[in-house]
Amino acid sequence: MSARTEGTVLVLNSGSSSIKFQLVHPETGESVAHGLVERIGEPEGRVVFHHTTGTEEHVGPIENHRAGLRIVLDWVEGLGRPLREAGIIAVGHRLVHGGEVFHEPTLVDDDVVRTVEELSVLAPLHNPANVIGMEVAREELPDIPHVGVFDTAFFHALPAEAATYAIDRDVARAHGIRRYGFHGTSHQYVSERAARFLGRELSELNQIVLHLGNGASASAIAGGRPVDTSMGLTPLEGLVMGTRCGDIDPGVLLHLNRSAGMDVDTIDGLLNRRSGLKGLSGVNDFRALLRLVAEGSEDAKLAYDVYVHRLRKYLGAYLVELGGVDVVVFTGGVGENNVDVRRDALAGLERLGIVVDDARNVAPERGERRISADTSQVEVLVIPTNEELAIARAAAALV
Numbered sequence: 001m002s003a004r005t006e007g008t009v010l011v012l013n014s015g016s017s018s019i020k021f022q023l024v025h026p027e028t029g030e031s032v033a034h035g036l037v038e039r040i041g042e043p044e045g046r047v048v049f050h051h052t053t054g055t056e057e058h059v060g061p062i063e064n065h066r067a068g069l070r071i072v073l074d075w076v077e078g079l080g081r082p083l084r085e086a087g088i089i090a091v092g093h094r095l096v097h098g099g100e101v102f103h104e105p106t107l108v109d110d111d112v113v114r115t116v117e118e119l120s121v122l123a124p125l126h127n128p129a130n131v132i133g134m135e136v137a138r139e140e141l142p143d144i145p146h147v148g149v150f151d152t153a154f155f156h157a158l159p160a161e162a163a164t165y166a167i168d169r170d171v172a173r174a175h176g177i178r179r180y181g182f183h184g185t186s187h188q189y190v191s192e193r194a195a196r197f198l199g200r201e202l203s204e205l206n207q208i209v210l211h212l213g214n215g216a217s218a219s220a221i222a223g224g225r226p227v228d229t230s231m232g233l234t235p236l237e238g239l240v241m242g243t244r245c246g247d248i249d250p251g252v253l254l255h256l257n258r259s260a261g262m263d264v265d266t267i268d269g270l271l272n273r274r275s276g277l278k279g280l281s282g283v284n285d286f287r288a289l290l291r292l293v294a295e296g297s298e299d300a301k302l303a304y305d306v307y308v309h310r311l312r313k314y315l316g317a318y319l320v321e322l323g324g325v326d327v328v329v330f331t332g333g334v335g336e337n338n339v340d341v342r343r344d345a346l347a348g349l350e351r352l353g354i355v356v357d358d359a360r361n362v363a364p365e366r367g368e369r370r371i372s373a374d375t376s377q378v379e380v381l382v383i384p385t386n387e388e389l390a391i392a393r394a395a396a397a398l399v
């Protein structure tokens, strides 16, 4: 087993009990290896490692993030030369919340780690795990520059009227309450690819990007700059997601607390992990949802309808905010693969210049593609996202 690792970036996405990793050539986009360490700290952990010549799996307890990363690095060494000589030029860390501090890819030092840790109040589920990932990786790979790429960075430029919640401004200021937006790396990457696909300048396009995965978010982008996005202070706002409710009347929380006696942690669990598609239908995976719909489940059908309704509501809002749109882009696991959502989200919009071509929509292609009809004034595209490549490029550009 050998692979060309010179000039690669190791991209790490550390979750509370998992590490996603990819070794990628930033220029060509070629992925040398990628995989997942999961169930860290549980009795039975698992590492899956895909590389150019096959797939390997390791099952057994993985004590902590360090042990997980060590397994990954040993494998990377197994690809060719010892790690010191393998030619990895940077480690790119996917970091969730950069607050008002981080607006662009940032070289990681002790101060940066400390600040990301302080920002955990805004992202208690994500930032602590990101911090562990950075600490462990910096200790294991001390000679290589580490770069943090923030999910919020692209949206730091949101106009004030889109970023501001209408609450007491002193309270908002004191607690950093504003709309930050997430999935920024994906929205930026996909909007740039869309312009390239069309052979047009990014600066001359109004785009609506729909990133539909387990988490889901929409953005309105004018000439490459975000003007609005559906996620807010946290990734809970906006579209209906696998397990998250998206937009909800804040009065619901007050009612659950006062009348149902639920405390903050219970409500947190309800809205983040037991809502969305899962709350409505029992399943969070979109393929499972569609199977239930096909079997005649009314709950699943309603879940699907609520999902599509919310999506259309955002499309309508962003069409007006942008004053017309040139491109609608679908991305993420659902957006890239699901024929029904793409069709239903844009059904009946001919008067707005949006016409999906049924044959193009259902064609089994997987790459970047157009699914709008030739008569459509608005281009409707499917652009697979590649956050790892975007992070690798950002890291390489910095070092």
Ligand code: ADP
Pocket: 212, 213, 214, 215, 242, 284, 285, 286, 287, 288, 332, 333, 334, 337, 338
């Ligand atoms: P994440 O947000 O975790 O990165 P993904 O972008 O991978 O998630 O999206 C996961 C979602 O995509 C799941 O709901 C999954 O069911 C859905 N998905 C993946 N492939 C398909 C497919 N072929 N058809 C429909 N849905 C799909």
